[in-house]
Amino acid sequence: MTSINVSRTVLYILNSIFTIFGLAIAAASIWFFCQVHEFTRLRNSNHYLLDYTVYWPQAIPWIFFIVAVLIIGVSVCGFTSAKKKSKGLLTMYVTAMTIVIVLLVAASVIALVFADNKSTDDFVKDTVWDVYFQSKNDNEVADAFGVIERKLHCCGADSPRDYKNWKADFPMSCCDVYYHGWLEPYAIDCAFTNKLANERHGCSTVAAQYARIAIKVLSAAAIFTALIGIIAVVFAVVLYKQLKELRNRPPPTHESESKKVLL
Template sequence: MATTGPRVALHILNAINLVISLAIAAVSLWFFSQIYEFTRLRNSNHYLLDYNVYWPQAVPWIFFFVALFVIGVTACGFAGARKKSRGLLSVYIIMLSIVILCLITAAVLALVLADNKSTDDFVKDTVWDVYFQSKIDNEVAESFGLIERKLHCCGADSPRDYKNWKSEFPMSCCDVYYHGWLEPYTIECEFTNKLANERYGCSTVAAQYARIAIKVLSAASVFTAFIGIISVMVAVLLSRALTKRNRAAVIKESESEKVLL
């Protein structure tokens, strides 16, 4: 009975860690896909000799692989608690301690190296490159329009970017359809359109979303590390309880053998 409480607690903590780590992995992949949605539209000739690692591109993969590490260690914790194996629990405690360090390191790296002006500059340069490509490539223009609709932004830096070379805003800067009792219909998107003029540029919006994603991943990583610390303490208690139970069983066996003699 002494091991029941720690076992149940460890199962609950492992379940929480598993759910959070799966969420971190999913958000990491989503974050990278959003960045790739921009970078794939850039002029590739500008980046032929660019071998730099940009943190907004690297951070999602750091969190993704750390999340996979957490999932693997959590599986070991489930097995150790279920089988009441001190060996598996010892491996779990050691590996989870390493995981905690990795989670904290990932969060610190993201907040110090990625959640700053370098991310803003990377996003701004990327968006401007895509914007200039949209002037000469219709496919890029169509894809950039989809981004404008999704992020509710207009232009690279501001809606004014279009006033130098277009006669009106692209429809992606405006509410194209109204849904009500009537059939959807197209509205005008002139330079006097109030909604379009009030929108931020896509570089500003995308940079803000990137910063938010980095903060969310970092916060989830720190919270997972905190749950991991509690899990280590519970695993140590369970391991000690199993040790005491095994010693008690050995003592009973030796006493029964003495009685038989």
């Protein structure tokens, strides 16, 4: 296998890994957006009629999603340039890859500096409290908030004590509703003395922690993808130089140097 084929093979592998991470970042961004939207859609819309502010937990998924789409596009360019052994396409690929690497690093820095801080906690807390108050008067919101409590294993907005002012018992979403065994599933007691419910954190705390974790994971994945991109750029430059040397190599001058065989 010639050195050109080795560089092409490595470039294929690196672009495959780059594409996989791009798809993973895109999927994680969509998931993060859906989780945030699950809370924000339950808020009292009248409170946000004149609020046009885009908060970081709402913006971060879009930032990483756009970068992920660019990753996939650059990977296609990388596959094409390696397959066709085109110096022009390789130049375009290196330029585009450099831009994407800068965007990946910038997205990570923005997420860690501006989103992974108290502003995200405040946004989540305000949103959860708004949804919690909505659940007092709207059964549909209460059911949706109950689904969130079951999924996050949390209870109330700030703590389980939030329910003690206006309910006779904890909602079933704060407790393990069913036991599964040899017997049929049955509801358990969910009184204010329930130990499990009282030990749970409020949904604002749990949701804020999950938001912070999601931001850190997206940022770490972006940084790792940028490192893969840097290695791909190095091999693309190597392949470019190999192709340039091959085309600048003088043709054979003697018959003995030619590979042609006279019939």
